[in-house]
Amino acid sequence: MPIPAANDPKALRQAVLDHMHVGMTNQTLLAEEGGPLLMESAEGIYVTDVEGNKFIDGISGMYFRNAGHGREEIAKAIYDQLVSISMNVYSGATPKTIQLAAKLAEIAPGELSRTFFCQGGSEANESSLKMAQAYHVRRGDRGRYKVISREGSYHGSTYGTMWLGGHPGFPRHDYQPKPANVVTVGQPHYYHDTYGATSAEQNGERAALEIEKAILFEGPESVSAVIGEPVSQPLGGVVPPSNYWPMVREICDKYGVLLIFDEVITGFGRLGTWFGSDLVGVVPDIMSFAKGITSGYFPVGGSISTQKIADAFAGGPEKVWSHMYTYSAHPGGAAAAFANLEIVEREGLVENARVRGEQIADSLQVMKEKHAIVGDVRGVGLIQGIEFVKDRKTKEHFDSSVGVNAMLTEELRKRGVWIRVPAYILPIAPPLTITADETDTLTTIIDEALGAVEQRLGV
Ligand SMILES: Cc1ncc(COP(=O)(O)O)c(C=O)c1O
Incomplete structure (x- = not known):
């Protein structure tokens, strides 16, 4: 089949069906709808x-x-960056990416100040989970490997993230077995309350207590982290009652479990606050971000942690956090992020x-x-x-x-x-x-x- 012309919708649609995997999409339905x-x-x-x-x-x-779309300013910032330096090297860093890390330390909530950069949300969550587990290992808690996530959430499609949460729209049954480290609990959702609650606050309290129950059932010494989105987009904008995240924070602290916020969607202004963390008044130990940091003009994600977490990886070679991606900390992405954040602030x-x-x-x-x-x-x-x-x-x-x-x-x-x-x-x-x-x-x-x-x- 010849390469379809860019101005030939019919041929393009046929070529999509013939030559592309369109993720999470029913190909038959797509064909019936006439293509994407x-x-x-x-x-x-x-x-x-x-x-x-x-x-x-x-x-x-x-x-x-x-x-918003059509931001030439961001495109130009990427172009300017790519014609000067367009890559990062092993163990290296470029000025733009370093500046971005410093900027993130300035705008991120609380003590979050050290960023590992990657390319998207799934990788960000992978990185956050690996960072959490390695942190425990460095402190002598080798047994902490389980992750508690909440039903109805979506944290990514990679092998390590896909079983987290459990949104019915994204079934995982093709990829058995479910990893032994994944523990699933409910999340606050008063409209569909499953806790027998008589108020939103009670729904929030019971959902938080379910996390404590899971930690105790699994054994606190085996639990690495709790991961959740401050506000749930997959459930259609479910905002938890105000008592929920503060209670979860306390529970995590009580049992030495790290709290990871997945701010892949909620970060960088979408909720009317810079981060979901600002909205719910709770600072996690690690925050995953992606999407809004560049408004999608360049694929960038990352995990930002407190200095306390980062300190666990300082010292001799045995302390090194063994994790990387080839395109981490790409200067083109940093340039896009800077130009994007400048627009978000200015406007x-x-x-x-x-x-x-x-x-x-x-x-x-x-x-x-x-x-x-x-x-x-x-x-x-x-x-x-x-x-x-x-x-x-x-x-x-x-x-x-x-x-x-x-x-x-x-x-x-x-x-x-x-x-x-x-x-x-x-x-x-x-x-x-x-x-x-x-x-x-x-x-x-x-x-x-x-x-x-x-x-x-x-x-
Ligand atoms: C909350 C959340 N986390 C993680 C991801 C995965 O991000 P990506 O598709 O960039 O890997 C998504 C994607 O929609 C998301 O909504």
């Missing part, structure tokens, strides 16, 4: 496909395009995320009153979500054969919003640059699309 979105250009909150259709990007690519995007988030939340409340299929609305900043249900009382979801998510995806797309709706949650996470008017357009379209889906369902 073929993006050609993007500006602000909009993406335009090869056929000239323009969409609001309702999920910021994949929750990464914080500074007040963290505050904008907070305000626009409130605007969306207000509209979602109105939609909840109006649409029978809306079971719950929730979120903070620019991680907002709608959970749609068949029955509001029982909170039962539509059978997957009904295809409500595909209907909603289609109705949104027809009206100019790009969000591929998973299962029964509509995630809403536009770029942090979204204006008040654009927010109105986005929520109006969501409202209309919900109405159209209800009509198709005969609700």
